[in-house]
Amino acid sequence: MHTSEIREITILPGKNKDNSSENFREIKIRPGDTISIVGPTGSGKSAFINDIEMFAQKDTVTKRTVLVNSLPAPEEFIRDPSKKPVAMITQNTKCLADLTVRQFLDMHVRSRKIADETVVEKTIELANEFTGEKIVENVRMTSLSGGQTRSLMIADAIVVSNTPIILLDEIENAGIFKENVIKCLKTHKKALLFVTHDPLVSLLSERRIVMKNGAVSEVICPGDSEKEALSEILKIDLTMSALRERIRCGEIIKNIQPA
Numbered sequence: 001m002h003t004s005e006i007r008e009i010t011i012l013p014g015k016n017k018d019n020s021s022e023n024f025r026e027i028k029i030r031p032g033d034t035i036s037i038v039g040p041t042g043s044g045k046s047a048f049i050n051d052i053e054m055f056a057q058k059d060t061v062t063k064r065t066v067l068v069n070s071l072p073a074p075e076e077f078i079r080d081p082s083k084k085p086v087a088m089i090t091q092n093t094k095c096l097a098d099l100t101v102r103q104f105l106d107m108h109v110r111s112r113k114i115a116d117e118t119v120v121e122k123t124i125e126l127a128n129e130f131t132g133e134k135i136v137e138n139v140r141m142t143s144l145s146g147g148q149t150r151s152l153m154i155a156d157a158i159v160v161s162n163t164p165i166i167l168l169d170e171i172e173n174a175g176i177f178k179e180n181v182i183k184c185l186k187t188h189k190k191a192l193l194f195v196t197h198d199p200l201v202s203l204l205s206e207r208r209i210v211m212k213n214g215a216v217s218e219v220i221c222p223g224d225s226e227k228e229a230l231s232e233i234l235k236i237d238l239t240m241s242a243l244r245e246r247i248r249c250g251e252i253i254k255n256i257q258p259a
């Protein structure tokens with residue numbers, strides 16, 4: 001199956017930490033969906049997205065099942081990294097290769113057998129929409145900051161890997177423009193799952209999966225009911241970003257709004 005043929009991913013319930021059955025029928029994820037996974041520390045958020053990454057077949061700690069177009073995932077999705085339709089990016093995503101950004105992307109483009117010669121430029125250009133610290137092609141991968149690395153990995157997942165499903169595990173505080181990332185993934189019709197503690201990211205996504213004791217406890221679709229709160233949070237976020245920049249530049253903050 002080609003990854004472009006993925007119409008939906010279905011998650012079927014497993015067990016919570018006490019081995020009781022989870023209380024939902026099924027969760028369906030389709031291209032363009034934005035979903036945040038929320039819940040207290042240790043409630044099973046990462047385990048939930050790991051199940052998707054591994055196309056669980058009752059063979060993980062949660063005993064969940066993940067189907068592709070209502071069927072078990074083809075073996076190649078699990079075994080062959082070049083055919084995997086899922087990109088997972090975490091706080092710990094690092095690149096250990098001693099290559100420049102261009103060499104790294106060239107290598108990935110070759111391994112994916114992509115003919116388009118502009119793909120490397122496109123990837124760097126997109127990554128620069130996600131980070132305030134400009135990435136240039138001749139810098140070494142190992143010298144990129146955390147925010148630059150994650151921006152490049154997200155752009156790489158969109159442009160080079162072109163995976164239909166992108167999983168982001170708690171990357172919100174790592175120097176990336178989260179709103180741009182979410183908007184871009186929506187336009188590219190990617191399904192995006194965020195593990196997050198960030199109110200803005202949670203409210204920007206269309207659905208919220210609430211985890212408790214290793215299980216899905218609720219699936220919330222707020223619709224327009226959070227619109228006002230979202231516009232308030234966007235203002236707060238802008239204020240916080242501006243403050244962060246001023247503090248980084250060594251300013252003494254006498255007024256929260258710049259004079």
Ligand SMILES: Nc1ncnc2c1ncn2[C@@H]1O[C@H](COP(=O)(O)OP(=O)(O)OP(=O)(O)O)[C@@H](O)[C@H]1O
Pocket residue numbers: 015016017018039040041042043044045046047048061062063211213214215
């Ligand atoms: N349904 C489950 N059954 C048994 N163990 C589980 C289940 N879900 C999660 N666990 C285990 O509980 C621990 C915490 O889970 P996980 O790391 O997914 O939580 P988290 O919500 O992502 O936490 P944090 O916010 O601290 O990153 C892990 O060791 C995980 O394997």
